[in-house]
Amino acid sequence: MRPYLSSLLFLLIALLLSLAIGSVFISPQELWQTILGNGTEINHSILWKIRLPRTILIALTGAALGGSGAAYQGLFRNPLADPFLIGVASGAGLGAVIAMSIQWPYSFWGLMAIPLAAFIAALLTVFIVYLLARVGRTIPTTNLILAGVAFSSFATSLTSFLMIRSTSEVRRALGWLLGGASQSGWAAILAIMPYLIIGLGILAFCGHALNLLQFGDDQAQQLGLNVSRAKRIILTASSLATAAAVSFSGIIGFVGLIVPHLTRLWFGPDYRRLLPLSILGGATALLLSDILARVVIAPQEIPVGIITALVGAPFFLWVLKTAKNQGYW
Amino acid sequence: MLRKTLPLILLIALLSACAPQTTPTVAPVAPTVAATEAPVTAAPTEIPAKRYTDGLGREITLETTPQRIVSLAPSNTEILFAIGAGSQVVGRDEFSDYPAEAASIDSIGGSFGEYNAEAIVALEPDLVLAAEINTPELVKQLEDLGLTVFYLKNPVTLEEMYVNLDVVGQLTGHDVTDLIDSLEARVAAVDEKIAPISARPTVFYEIDATDASKPYSYGPGTFGDLLIQRAGGANLVTLAGITDAYPQVSLEQIVAANPSAIILGDSMWGVTPEAVLARAGWDALDAVKNNQIFPFDDNMVSRPGPRLVDGLEQLAKLLHPELFK
Numbered sequence: 001m002r003p004y005l006s007s008l009l010f011l012l013i014a015l016l017l018s019l020a021i022g023s024v025f026i027s028p029q030e031l032w033q034t035i036l037g038n039g040t041e042i043n044h045s046i047l048w049k050i051r052l053p054r055t056i057l058i059a060l061t062g063a064a065l066g067g068s069g070a071a072y073q074g075l076f077r078n079p080l081a082d083p084f085l086i087g088v089a090s091g092a093g094l095g096a097v098i099a100m101s102i103q104w105p106y107s108f109w110g111l112m113a114i115p116l117a118a119f120i121a122a123l124l125t126v127f128i129v130y131l132l133a134r135v136g137r138t139i140p141t142t143n144l145i146l147a148g149v150a151f152s153s154f155a156t157s158l159t160s161f162l163m164i165r166s167t168s169e170v171r172r173a174l175g176w177l178l179g180g181a182s183q184s185g186w187a188a189i190l191a192i193m194p195y196l197i198i199g200l201g202i203l204a205f206c207g208h209a210l211n212l213l214q215f216g217d218d219q220a221q222q223l224g225l226n227v228s229r230a231k232r233i234i235l236t237a238s239s240l241a242t243a244a245a246v247s248f249s250g251i252i253g254f255v256g257l258i259v260p261h262l263t264r265l266w267f268g269p270d271y272r273r274l275l276p277l278s279i280l281g282g283a284t285a286l287l288l289s290d291i292l293a294r295v296v297i298a299p300q301e302i303p304v305g306i307i308t309a310l311v312g313a314p315f316f317l318w319v320l321k322t323a324k325n326q327g328y329w
Numbered sequence: 330m331l332r333k334t335l336p337l338i339l340l341i342a343l344l345s346a347c348a349p350q351t352t353p354t355v356a357p358v359a360p361t362v363a364a365t366e367a368p369v370t371a372a373p374t375e376i377p378a379k380r381y382t383d384g385l386g387r388e389i390t391l392e393t394t395p396q397r398i399v400s401l402a403p404s405n406t407e408i409l410f411a412i413g414a415g416s417q418v419v420g421r422d423e424f425s426d427y428p429a430e431a432a433s434i435d436s437i438g439g440s441f442g443e444y445n446a447e448a449i450v451a452l453e454p455d456l457v458l459a460a461e462i463n464t465p466e467l468v469k470q471l472e473d474l475g476l477t478v479f480y481l482k483n484p485v486t487l488e489e490m491y492v493n494l495d496v497v498g499q500l501t502g503h504d505v506t507d508l509i510d511s512l513e514a515r516v517a518a519v520d521e522k523i524a525p526i527s528a529r530p531t532v533f534y535e536i537d538a539t540d541a542s543k544p545y546s547y548g549p550g551t552f553g554d555l556l557i558q559r560a561g562g563a564n565l566v567t568l569a570g571i572t573d574a575y576p577q578v579s580l581e582q583i584v585a586a587n588p589s590a591i592i593l594g595d596s597m598w599g600v601t602p603e604a605v606l607a608r609a610g611w612d613a614l615d616a617v618k619n620n621q622i623f624p625f626d627d628n629m630v631s632r633p634g635p636r637l638v639d640g641l642e643q644l645a646k647l648l649h650p651e652l653f654k
Contacts, residue, residue: 023438024447042451049474050446106385106465114466165573172464175442185473299448300423300438 003267007280011059014287018055019047021291023298053185057248058290058304059283060189060196062255064245066282067203068238069256070263070275074210075234076141083242083256086148086235087125090155092246095121097159097173101166114176115191115247122243125155130235139231141217179252179305192244199241200279206234207272214271252286254309258316259285265323285312381500384482385465391477394502395456399437399449401467402460405481405497406431407634409458412494412508414501420452427628427636450474456500483633485550487516490633512638516559519645522652523561530648532562533588533616536575536627537595541608543577550574552637553594553630560644562590584613590648591616594631596624623647 020031026043034043068083076085084090099117104110129151133143163173209230212220221227246252259282263274289307296302381389399420400406406425409418415430422439425431435452438445444467449457457476459468461483471478479500484490491509498505534553538544547553548566551574557564565586566576591614593600602622611617625647629640646653 022447023445024451042453045450045474046447050450104465106387106468111465111469171442171462178441185470294445299436299445300440301443301445303441303443 003273003277004280007277007284011280011284011287014284014291015055015059018058018287018291019051021295022046022051023294023301049185053189054290055287056189057192058286060192061245061249061252062259062282062284062286063200063279064196064241064282065252065256065286066259066263067200067275067279068242069282070260070271070278071203071206071210071234071238072256073260074213074271074274075231075238076145077214077216078145079261080257081145082253083238084152084251084253086129086144087152087155088122088239088242089246089251089253090152090159091125092118092122092243093177093251094125094155094159094162095119096176096250097162100173100176101162112191115188119243119247122246123239125151126235126239126243138217138228175303176250177305178303179250179308188248192248195240195244199237199239199244202233202237203241204276204279206230206237207270207275209234210271210275250303250305252305252308254305254312255282255286255289258312262316262319265319379499381479381496383478384461384480385468387468387472387478387480389477389479391456391500393455395454395477395500397452397454397456398501399452399454399457400425401437401439401444401458401463403427403628404483404632404634405458405460407632407636408481408494408497409501411635412498412501412503412505414497414503417501419454420449446470446474449476458497458500486555487512487637490635490637493633494635508635512635515638516641519560519641523559523645523649526561526649526652529561529563530589531565531568531586532557532590532592532648533565533578533583533586534592534630535595535600537598538600538605538608540577541611542580544580544583545575546578547630548573548576552633552640556630556637556641556644557592557648560641560648562644562648580610584610587613587615589615589619590621590623592623592625592644592647594625594627597627600624 020026020028024046026034026046030039030043031047033039034047037044039047065083069081072081072083072085073079075081078085095117096114098121099114102113104113129144129148130139132151133139133147135143159173159177163170209220209225212223212225213227213230215223217227220230242256260274260278262285263277263281267273267277286304286308289311290304292311293302293304293307296307378390378392381391383389396417397419398409398414398417400409400418401422403422403425406418406421407427409415410428410431415428418431418434420437421431421434422444423436424439425434425436435448437448437452442464444463449471454476457471457478459471459478459480461481463480465480468478468480481493481496484493491512494505494509534547534557536545536547536553546566547557547564548571554564554567558567565583565588566578569578569582569586571578591605593602593605602620602624605611605622606617606620616622625643626640629636629643
């Protein structure tokens with residue numbers, strides 16, 4: 001029980017910090033008054049309309065990336081796998097950039113066009129990769145990785161080409177691809193919630209299947225697992241969660257790669273535990289990164305995708321160097 | 330893989346940040362003013378509640394003359410100061426560095442395309458002046474926070490720039506007639522001087538030559554192109570039949586067109602005429618042989634504000650020094 005308690009505790013601290021810390025300083029006292037409803041109008045606006053929705057969106061995004069990352073690493077039996085391995089990011093990026101090249105009317109659906117296009121394109125990409133990699137009734141893991149990497153490169157190149165052609169929207173596209181929340185607010189949260197709950201909910205119970213898959217497809221089959229079906233379910237659940245997360249937050253790299261590894265280093269390789277803990281850890285890690293992104297050069301903000309790798313990589317290397325259970329993979 | 334193209338993309342992003350949009354179809358920028366009387370005095374005039382339509386087609390109502398304005402773009406900041414509304418500006422984006430007074434105004438971020446909503450709200454603005462470099466999503470976010478946001482569309486011609494000055498003048502309670510008259514007079518003076526020229530020198534305007542074998546330049550639809558023509562030059566890019574707004578021009582094409590002048594819009598990033606002289610293959614150009622390489626403040630071309638006229642004058646002087654003695 002202790003891993004869950006400590007993970008939840010860390011997440012709670014990160015959530016509170018994310019509400020308390022921002023580019024505009026609000027003292028703990030004022031913060032408390034604002035929570036009680038006695039704060040100034042500005043503080044009220046900042047806390048409830050800016051910080052809280054942003055905090056929730058970031059936590060959900062981090063949870064999706066952490067959980068999907070752990071699932072992908074288990075599914076592909078590959079320590080380099082991240083939620084974007086077989087095309088969610090490149091597909092979403094392509095969809096977003098295509099949508100950005102069109103001048104949408106300033107309306108609810110006009111504003112939803114970009115996240116919607118990103119979401120659909122991400123799922124479409126994974127589906128195409130899946131069809132390309134399928135051999136008969138089986139989905140060989142190597143095929144899936146190769147098809148995914150090749151198709152991702154293709155989509156990424158197309159994205160770069162479109163960005164260079166339509167120079168006026170490059171800035172916006174760049175911000176999106178670096179993981180800058182293009183849109184916050186409650187509408188975004190409500191829109192991605194269903195996919196995250198379904199996706200992560202399914203993943204949280206895939207631990208046993210993933211444990212079996214570590215023995216290889218044939219052995220897992222002999223141990224009684226319907227391998228093709230398990231793979232399909234895990235792919236679908238991860239893709240749904242990741243696609244929903246990136247559709248509003250943009251491409252945030254590295255979290256989905258290192259959070260599962262950190263969790264593995266600290267709490268061991270059992271996927272039944274690894275998955276839920278990676279979901280919690282992903283939320284915590286992204287929240288902490290986002291706090292940094294807000295304050296490092298305040299009043300300016302940095303796309304959180306820059307922080308995750310800039311701070312995450314050295315931190316991960318330090319843990320890797322000092323962790324006791326080295327042969328964990 | 331995206332990371333590989335990032336430096337390049339970042340550069341274009343910075344360049345296009347302040348530049349006019351390529352699509353020449355500009356929705357009507359003129360505001361629909363319900364009340365009829367226009368402010369006349371120089372000091373911010375109190376006006377009755379007025380309704381305006383902004384560049385996104387949004388209806389904006391101003392109850393009183395805004396006294397706490399946040400500018401989200403360098404061009405907007407320059408416009409506000411030029412029309413005499415500088416003292417009403419309480420916040421500006423990170424890139425707003427002109428006029429010098431703007432530096433002392435609180436920054437609300439923006440250098441990564443991320444604007445700090447908390448800082449904007451904390452300034453308690455009664456008007457946020459957005460521009461085309463800002464996303465509709467940002468406008469929506471600020472609108473949802475209860476702020477009054479006016480989105481100023483980029484002009485494509487000098488005349489549309491004057492209209493924008495007028496719009497911002499009406500929003501902020503300043504009469505801009507004199508300013509526009511003087512700008513028009515200065516442009517007319519350049520036109521008059523340029524009129525008798527018999528030959529237009531071919532000009533290559535360099536935005537970024539990090540890769541000197543294919544530097545970036547201004548194409549049709551940009552003020553870079555417009556001002557070069559108006560200043561009595563011929564834009565190499567347009568001559569070469571390139572239709573992109575910010576094309577990457579191959580050195581082969583530049584050599585073939587053989588420009589007689591090179592304008593270094595990238596001098597603000599430290600590029601000097603000496604550096605151009607040292608570039609491999611560039612010695613074939615007349616501009617390099619005759620040392621007709623001029624450092625230039627690109628902000629006067631890329632920011633769609635009143636300083637475009639400064640840019641026009643300076644370009645004309647560089648291209649036709651004999652006419653401006």
